[in-house]
Amino acid sequence: MEPLVEVEGLTKRFPIHRGLLQRTVGHVHAVEDVTFSIRRGETLGLVGESGCGKSTTARLILKLLEATEGTIRFEGRDITRLSAREMRPLRRELQMVFQDPYSSLNPRQTVGQIVGTPFAIHGIEGSTRSKVQDLMERVGLNPEHYNRYPHEFSGGQRQRIGVARALALSPKLIVCDEPVSALDVSIQAQILNLLLSLQHDFALTYLFISHDLGVVRHVSDRIAVMYLGRIVEIGDAGDVYGVPKHPYTAALLSAVPTGEAGGEMKRERIILSGDVPSPVDPPPGCAFHPRCPKARLVTGSPDEVPENCRTEIPPLRNSGGRQQAACWYPLRPDDELQRVVSHEPRGS
Amino acid sequence: MPDGEVLLDVSGLSVRFPTSDGVVNAVDDLSFQVRRGETFGIVGESGSGKSVTNLALLGLLNRRAANIEGTALFKGRDLLTMPPGELRRIRGKEIAMIFQDPFACLHPMYRVGDQLVEAIRAHERVPRRQAAERAIEVLAAVGIPKPRERFRDYPHQYSGGMRQRAMIAMALLLNPDVLIADEPTTALDVTVQAQILELIDRVKKEFDIAVVLITHDLGVVAEVAQTVMVMYAGRAMEQGPRQQVFGKPLHPYTWGLLESIPHVDQKVSRLVPIEGAPPSLIFVPPGCPFHPRCPHRFGPCDQKRPEFRDRGGGHAEACHLSADEKRTLWAERQERFTRAAV
Numbered sequence: 001m002e003p004l005v006e007v008e009g010l011t012k013r014f015p016i017h018r019g020l021l022q023r024t025v026g027h028v029h030a031v032e033d034v035t036f037s038i039r040r041g042e043t044l045g046l047v048g049e050s051g052c053g054k055s056t057t058a059r060l061i062l063k064l065l066e067a068t069e070g071t072i073r074f075e076g077r078d079i080t081r082l083s084a085r086e087m088r089p090l091r092r093e094l095q096m097v098f099q100d101p102y103s104s105l106n107p108r109q110t111v112g113q114i115v116g117t118p119f120a121i122h123g124i125e126g127s128t129r130s131k132v133q134d135l136m137e138r139v140g141l142n143p144e145h146y147n148r149y150p151h152e153f154s155g156g157q158r159q160r161i162g163v164a165r166a167l168a169l170s171p172k173l174i175v176c177d178e179p180v181s182a183l184d185v186s187i188q189a190q191i192l193n194l195l196l197s198l199q200h201d202f203a204l205t206y207l208f209i210s211h212d213l214g215v216v217r218h219v220s221d222r223i224a225v226m227y228l229g230r231i232v233e234i235g236d237a238g239d240v241y242g243v244p245k246h247p248y249t250a251a252l253l254s255a256v257p258t259g260e261a262g263g264e265m266k267r268e269r270i271i272l273s274g275d276v277p278s279p280v281d282p283p284p285g286c287a288f289h290p291r292c293p294k295a296r297l298v299t300g301s302p303d304e305v306p307e308n309c310r311t312e313i314p315p316l317r318n319s320g321g322r323q324q325a326a327c328w329y330p331l332r333p334d335d336e337l338q339r340v341v342s343h344e345p346r347g348s
Numbered sequence: 349m350p351d352g353e354v355l356l357d358v359s360g361l362s363v364r365f366p367t368s369d370g371v372v373n374a375v376d377d378l379s380f381q382v383r384r385g386e387t388f389g390i391v392g393e394s395g396s397g398k399s400v401t402n403l404a405l406l407g408l409l410n411r412r413a414a415n416i417e418g419t420a421l422f423k424g425r426d427l428l429t430m431p432p433g434e435l436r437r438i439r440g441k442e443i444a445m446i447f448q449d450p451f452a453c454l455h456p457m458y459r460v461g462d463q464l465v466e467a468i469r470a471h472e473r474v475p476r477r478q479a480a481e482r483a484i485e486v487l488a489a490v491g492i493p494k495p496r497e498r499f500r501d502y503p504h505q506y507s508g509g510m511r512q513r514a515m516i517a518m519a520l521l522l523n524p525d526v527l528i529a530d531e532p533t534t535a536l537d538v539t540v541q542a543q544i545l546e547l548i549d550r551v552k553k554e555f556d557i558a559v560v561l562i563t564h565d566l567g568v569v570a571e572v573a574q575t576v577m578v579m580y581a582g583r584a585m586e587q588g589p590r591q592q593v594f595g596k597p598l599h600p601y602t603w604g605l606l607e608s609i610p611h612v613d614q615k616v617s618r619l620v621p622i623e624g625a626p627p628s629l630i631f632v633p634p635g636c637p638f639h640p641r642c643p644h645r646f647g648p649c650d651q652k653r654p655e656f657r658d659r660g661g662g663h664a665e666a667c668h669l670s671a672d673e674k675r676t677l678w679a680e681r682q683e684r685f686t687r688a689a690v
């Protein structure tokens with residue numbers, strides 16, 4: 001079956017303007033040459049640290065931003081250059097749930113109005129009220145609270161409102177951009193379970209974005225890891241997390257505090273040096289090479305990396321596992337770095 | 349059990365804010381000790397009273413707005429009743445603090461180096477030059493590369509992780525005994541968080557101090573703390589050595605927290621959320637504040653406040669269930685949880 005969404009070579013560069021004449025003096029390389037597809041009914045997780053281009057990718061797919069290069073296909077149809085008007089019938093198929101359940105809901109509208117707006121915009125016939133109340137019930141809100149305002153709800157309930165709004169017109173794809181990041185853990189689990197059960201009931205497809213690696217693992221069938229605008233690894237969730245091939249994926253996973261260190265910080269982990277470089281002037285070759293522990297193992301020197309890492313951008317390709325990674329020297333099963341992150345299942 | 353000298357000895361700490369809506373019971377009868385050489389982790393969801401606890405200890409709550417009870421002995425002297433002048437000498441010098449936002453400590457308009465030098469000279473009479481040398485040393489100790497050059501930078505010229513390091517440097521300048529860190533890594537990405545947690549752990553050892561680490565992130569406390577206190581609705585639900593609290597948790601709230609967190613290294617088919625939402629601190633439920641959300645509540649839970657008791661080995665908790673009942677329940681829950689793992 002054809003994938004629901006296919007993006008190819010997707011690129012977004014934001015111009016940086018300076019001076020009175022607003023001359024363009026450079027670009028933020030927010031998303032660079034991103035290619036992936038999302039199958040019907042699956043959840044593709046997108047992880048990476050802040051600024052790596054996750055939200056920009058989401059906005060490009062939803063056509064809230066114009067791509068600099070590349071193509072976006074929805075159900076086989078190229079939608080990259082569709083105008084706002086041409087997009088309109090497609091809007092009901094593509095929806096979004098935002099991170100902040102506080103600022104993404106209009107404080108002056110009642111729940112009924114917020115969830116009912118899509119029906120009005122798309123001129124849907126029939127009683128909006130009963131449709132909205134059904135939705136409210138389905139996402140775990142009391143339908144009698146139809147006339148309440150967002151501030152009368154807790155953070156978790158507000159996120160349910162956001163989910164109901166996205167669900168209103170039975171979309172095919174829902175992009176969830178950090179949907180639980182602002183919530184406390186006990187509430188977070190409620191929303192994650194809700195999203196999973198809705199997916200099951202309505203055959204939804206999700207693009208699920210989060211900086212929380214555990215959350216992404218929990219909801220995703222496949223996972224893409226981004227670094228400085230590019231996908232560095234993509235594949236089935238179990239493969240990417242269980243036997244990562246890209247050194248960045250391995251470093252990211254090993255940085256997650258799990259308590260295995262026993263309060264002594266003794267756990268082996270890959271501590272990356274320095275910070276993520278600026279996307280205005282990303283490093284040449286592999287963007288991760290200035291921080292890459294594997295490249296240094298290859299040369300055997302802490303100050304040296306192989307020439308191709310510095311000069312050639314590695315393509316995303318099969319790298320010895322079932323997933324794809326963009327690395328000239330992908331981790332091997334006997335790799336020291338992989339040993340650090342390969343997990344025995346818990347509780348056994 | 350950590351065996352360093354007791355630096356902080358808090359007993360019966362309560363903080364109430366009278367407001368026009370009613371009295372906010374932000375912190376209710378906390379007792380704990382923090383020893384030299386240990387990291388004491390305070391964990392709880394937002395609004396559970398972690399920051400208010402911290403502010404009370406540092407004398408940073410407005411006495412007219414807050415009603416504070418209990419004692420908080422620092423090396424034998426009560427922080428809650430000492431004169432403001434004495435407290436000011438202790439705060440920043442013997443008890444240092446860092447926060448989530450480095451700009452709470454670093455003024456954006458002044459060079460990092462100048463701020464460090466001023467911080468030293470506010471507490472000690474030393475020549476500028478000497479203070480500058482010490483500041484550079486501490487910048488190097490917290491892992492700022494090229495500290496002599498970065499000394500002259502403004503905070504905005506530092507990356508997020510470096511600002512956090514600079515704030516830690518500021519805290520360490522005057523050789524404190526206690527470092528209180530309130531959500532120090534919450535705004536950071538996970539790889540930078542790992543760097544900062546490792547740094548805090550290293551300075552704890554090198555400077556031989558006690559660290560009080562406040563966070564909403566169970567993974568973080570499980571990773572770095574030796575002693576843990578789990579807070580809910582302003583109260584301590586469970587407290588004890590890390591291995592006990594995470595390995596043999598006793599309180600249903602702790603169970604709920606542990607089961608609602610997705611892990612990177614284990615896929616479960618379904619998370620087990622805690623139903624409902626935390627209560628208002630103005631209308632705290634009677635009895636055990638967790639009872640409306642607790643799947644194991646019974647007779648006394650909505651009537652009688654459970655006593656916070658040591659169940660052996662410094663592992664204390666407040667729950668009406670008997671030790672036997674808990675053992676069975678937790679074993680059952682774990683079995684269900686593991687069976688859900690795929």
Ligand SMILES: Nc1ncnc2c1ncn2[C@@H]1O[C@H](COP(=O)(O)OP(=O)(O)O)[C@@H](O)[C@H]1O
Binds near residue numbers: 014048052055
């Ligand atoms: N409208 C914009 N103009 C300029 N730069 C932008 C804009 N939106 C995002 N960026 C930059 O693009 C990069 C990627 O941002 P984003 O997609 O928001 O990352 P993430 O969601 O992974 O945190 C960042 O460096 C960000 O500052």
Ligand SMILES: Nc1ncnc2c1ncn2[C@@H]1O[C@H](COP(=O)(O)OP(=O)(O)O)[C@@H](O)[C@H]1O
Binds near residue numbers: 396398401
């Ligand atoms: N000055 C104040 N006046 C009234 N209520 C306050 C004040 N400061 C904090 N609170 C309340 O005390 C409770 C505990 O807050 P806090 O300690 O900040 O929680 P957290 O565990 O998230 O750090 C919250 O309900 C908060 O709204």
Ligand SMILES: [Mg+2]
Binds near residue numbers: 054055056
């Ligand atoms: Mg984002």
Ligand SMILES: [Mg+2]
Binds near residue numbers: 398399400531
């Ligand atoms: Mg706080």
